Amino acid sequence: MEAGTPDLVKLEDLRVPGQLSGRKHILAILVENKPGVLARVAGLFSRRGFNIDTLAVGPTDDPSVSRITLTLDGAVHPIDQVTKQLHKLVNVLKIRDMEPEETVAREMALFKVSAAVENRAEIIQFADIFRAKIVDVARRTMTIEVTGSADKIEAFERMIRPHGLVEMVRTGEIAIARGHE
Amino acid sequence: MRAADALMESLKAEGVKNAFGIPGGANLPMYDAVVDADFRHVQTRHEQAAGHAAEGYARAGGNVGVAFSTSGPGATNLITAIADAMLDSTPTVFITGQVKSELIGTDGFQEADILGATLPFVKHSFQVTDARQIPDYVHEAFHVASTGRPGPVLLDVPSDFFRADIEYEPRTEPVELPGYKPSTEGNIKQIRIAAKALANARRPIFYTGGGVINGNASEELRELAASDQFPVTSTLMGLGAFPASSDHFLGMLGMHGTFTANMAMDRADLIVAIGARFDDRITGKLDEFAPHAKIIHIDIDPAEISKNVGAHIPIVGDVKQVLPKLTREYRALQTDSGRMEAWWSQLRTWKQEHPLYYEPSTDGEIKPQSMVETLHKVTNGEAIVTSDVGQHQMWAAQYYGFEQPRRWINSGGLGTMGFGLPAAIGAKVACPDELVTCISGDGSLIMNVQELATCVTEKVPVKVFLMNNGYMGMVRQWQQLFWDRRYSGVELGASPDWVKLAEAFGATGLRVEDEADLEDTMRKAVETDGPVLVDIRVTQEENVYPMIAPGNAAREMVEAPGLVR
Numbered sequence: 053m054e055a056g057t058p059d060l061v062k063l064e065d066l067r068v069p070g071q072l073s074g075r076k077h078i079l080a081i082l083v084e085n086k087p088g089v090l091a092r093v094a095g096l097f098s099r100r101g102f103n104i105d106t107l108a109v110g111p112t113d114d115p116s117v118s119r120i121t122l123t124l125d126g127a128v129h130p131i132d133q134v135t136k137q138l139h140k141l142v143n144v145l146k147i148r149d150m151e152p153e154e155t156v157a158r159e160m161a162l163f164k165v166s167a168a169v170e171n172r173a174e175i176i177q178f179a180d181i182f183r184a185k186i187v188d189v190a191r192r193t194m195t196i197e198v199t200g201s202a203d204k205i206e207a208f209e210r211m212i213r214p215h216g217l218v219e220m221v222r223t224g225e226i227a228i229a230r231g232h233e
Numbered sequence: 234m235r236a237a238d239a240l241m242e243s244l245k246a247e248g249v250k251n252a253f254g255i256p257g258g259a260n261l262p263m264y265d266a267v268v269d270a271d272f273r274h275v276q277t278r279h280e281q282a283a284g285h286a287a288e289g290y291a292r293a294g295g296n297v298g299v300a301f302s303t304s305g306p307g308a309t310n311l312i313t314a315i316a317d318a319m320l321d322s323t324p325t326v327f328i329t330g331q332v333k334s335e336l337i338g339t340d341g342f343q344e345a346d347i348l349g350a351t352l353p354f355v356k357h358s359f360q361v362t363d364a365r366q367i368p369d370y371v372h373e374a375f376h377v378a379s380t381g382r383p384g385p386v387l388l389d390v391p392s393d394f395f396r397a398d399i400e401y402e403p404r405t406e407p408v409e410l411p412g413y414k415p416s417t418e419g420n421i422k423q424i425r426i427a428a429k430a431l432a433n434a435r436r437p438i439f440y441t442g443g444g445v446i447n448g449n450a451s452e453e454l455r456e457l458a459a460s461d462q463f464p465v466t467s468t469l470m471g472l473g474a475f476p477a478s479s480d481h482f483l484g485m486l487g488m489h490g491t492f493t494a495n496m497a498m499d500r501a502d503l504i505v506a507i508g509a510r511f512d513d514r515i516t517g518k519l520d521e522f523a524p525h526a527k528i529i530h531i532d533i534d535p536a537e538i539s540k541n542v543g544a545h546i547p548i549v550g551d552v553k554q555v556l557p558k559l560t561r562e563y564r565a566l567q568t569d570s571g572r573m574e575a576w577w578s579q580l581r582t583w584k585q586e587h588p589l590y591y592e593p594s595t596d597g598e599i600k601p602q603s604m605v606e607t608l609h610k611v612t613n614g615e616a617i618v619t620s621d622v623g624q625h626q627m628w629a630a631q632y633y634g635f636e637q638p639r640r641w642i643n644s645g646g647l648g649t650m651g652f653g654l655p656a657a658i659g660a661k662v663a664c665p666d667e668l669v670t671c672i673s674g675d676g677s678l679i680m681n682v683q684e685l686a687t688c689v690t691e692k693v694p695v696k697v698f699l700m701n702n703g704y705m706g707m708v709r710q711w712q713q714l715f716w717d718r719r720y721s722g723v724e725l726g727a728s729p730d731w732v733k734l735a736e737a738f739g740a741t742g743l744r745v746e747d748e749a750d751l752e753d754t755m756r757k758a759v760e761t762d763g764p765v766l767v768d769i770r771v772t773q774e775e776n777v778y779p780m781i782a783p784g785n786a787a788r789e790m791v792e793a794p795g796l797v798r
Contacts, residue, residue: 062433064504068539071539089350091352099353140356143412
């Protein structure tokens with residue numbers, strides 16, 4: 053028997069691996085920090101019909117490299133095909149499909165809510181429960197900063213919306229692999 | 234050194250012997266350097282044609298094709314050729330002039346964001362932002378264009394940078410691009426599994442594509458096929474990699490492929506896809522494609538594996554490296570050579586009962602299929618044949634019978650009408666000692682007919698055989714078959730007078746209307762010096778068969794009316 057290969061290969065035993073994972077994926081993409089690279093990545097997604105759910109771009113510890121974190125739905129898109137297409141871009145250096153169990157993912161959101169004086173105590177209470185920060189107070193509004201998983205931010209939004217959500221902005225998730233024991 | 238001269242030196246260092254293009258405002262300083270460049274510049278009459286000529290050059294000769302244009306409309310005229318080169322994986326480098334760096338973003342005269350416009354169609358592109366980048370970018374551009382899965386690379390150079398003074402040293406060191414490392418060898422474990430699967434296959438078929446030609450692996454394919462009784466079919470792009478006259482060859486597959494090739498794919502138990510990408514013109518209805526087959530997919534581009542059709546045994550690598558390993562592994566196995574007997578008996582029956590067929594002419598009318606067969610006869614089957622896109626392209630693919638790679642040059646993926654004549658110019662420049670012919674149609678040829686002027690002034694003696702049926706024939710066929718014969722926008726009338734047109738350009742024009750004169754006229758065209766255009770009046774409403782209607786499965790193929798079973 054040849055090393056590592058089965059002695060017999062029966063055609064009926066051959067299988068194609070499944071294409072759709074059915075869950076959300078976070079891709080961490082290291083790219084060369086050059087003009088136009090984001091356009092190449094974004095253009096690839098649009099022309100291949102892949103939908104980006106969130107996208108965050110920023111510098112890394114190496115000034116020649118930027119990190120793109122994007123999330124997309126593995127129930128709709130074959131992630132393997134997405135990463136292989138991304139790898140064809142010459143400016144893409146490395147792609148990591150983050151394992152949910154081994155990843156710390158965070159997103160930040162700012163909520164501007166209408167806050168009449170009689171409602172402020174309740175809003176501050178919500179903020180406390182979510183470990184959110186009040187970052188601005190005006191005569192009629194309060195602005196709250198929330199950091200956490202996408203689920204947590206969405207939960208906060210559901211709580212605060214009945215008070216009158218004036219404006220909301222989210223960064224999109226960023227993620228990093230957990231340290232090993 | 235002036236950067237424009239450094240650019241010419243850089244091209245020379247990459248082995249460039251010919252380039253195609255047109256000057257304009259933004260690349261004027263570059264064209265000043267072209268005067269003293271150490272390679273031939275062929276001046277075309279339209280930038281699109283310069284691009285297609287570069288493609289024809291690359292496909293016929295195997296070297297990187299190069300085209301130049303100026304900024305704005307010159308550059309946008311190149312886009313069709315760039316997209317064409319992308320879809321057919323043709324190694325090409327396009328160098329566009331750009332407005333002066335200080336004008337970029339101001340909507341300056343003849344400014345177009347060509348880098349942005351071509352992003353979806355390039356393998357890679359470079360925007361020069363400092364004249365000193367030029368030598369490195371040229372070196373990298375040729376590396377990216379010609380390695381891995383080949384493709385088009387664009388280099389956009391603002392006008393003022395051509396005039397800059399830079400240090401120049403030839404770049405000879407290997408290119409190091411951290412994000413670009415094509416895998417070429419093929420995983421040996423996967424290759425072994427593939428060999429063992431082949432050994433167990435009772436109804437195998439090789440489905441080979443343009444990758445075999447791009448990878449220069451024709452010999453390696455023939456060796457593998459000779460290891461056993463393996464039948465071979467080819468895509469439009471792969472014709473010639475395996476000899477059409479071989480008993481093992483089933484003909485082309487796909488929408489206008491042979492009955493045998495398509496039915497063999499439908500019934501196969503193992504398909505070995507080699508440098509092919511399961512295009513919709515091959516698979517037809519995806520859900521019903523090759524329902525009994527397991528797939529071994531060999532391709533240098535990992536993204537092609539399982540893109541359209543899931544691969545059971547994926548092998549990422551250069552076909553030229555993978556095929557000899559697969560041959561070796563297969564030959565080392567104990568195989569039962571009798572296991573394919575029933576398969577071959579079926580294949581032979583199909584071949585015999587369902588050949589390519591057309592109703593022969595009875596009244597001197599020239600059948601387009603017989604025109605291709607006559608061309609094969611008068612060229613001994615040895616010509617380089619380029620084509621445009623449409624019915625003539627399919628008949629050329631079906632009836633010429635290509636024996637060698639790089640003899641059949643057409644626009645397969647993008648399907649660009651107007652490709653054939655400029656591609657023939659490129660092919661003739663690449664292979665001046667070969668007979669280069671272009672089979673075209675009256676709908677296609679006129680789209681780049683101005684290039685007859687290039688043929689005459691640049692002394693590029695290509696022979697154009699025009700299948701003139703007075704229609705955009707393939708569209709007419711679809712309107713006839715699928716739109717209740719409501720012809721819309723397909724009639725071409727009797728304009729132009731092609732013979733006079735050829736003569737007006739300074740080429741030789743010939744006309745043939747009777748089958749009795751066909752062979753002599755075609756022979757005369759081949760033997761006449763200089764560029765020749767032959768206006769061949771063929772049956773007007775002939776259809777291409779067999780045909781798998783779009784969205785149908787192979788089993789639903791329609792054969793030529795009149796074929797006696």
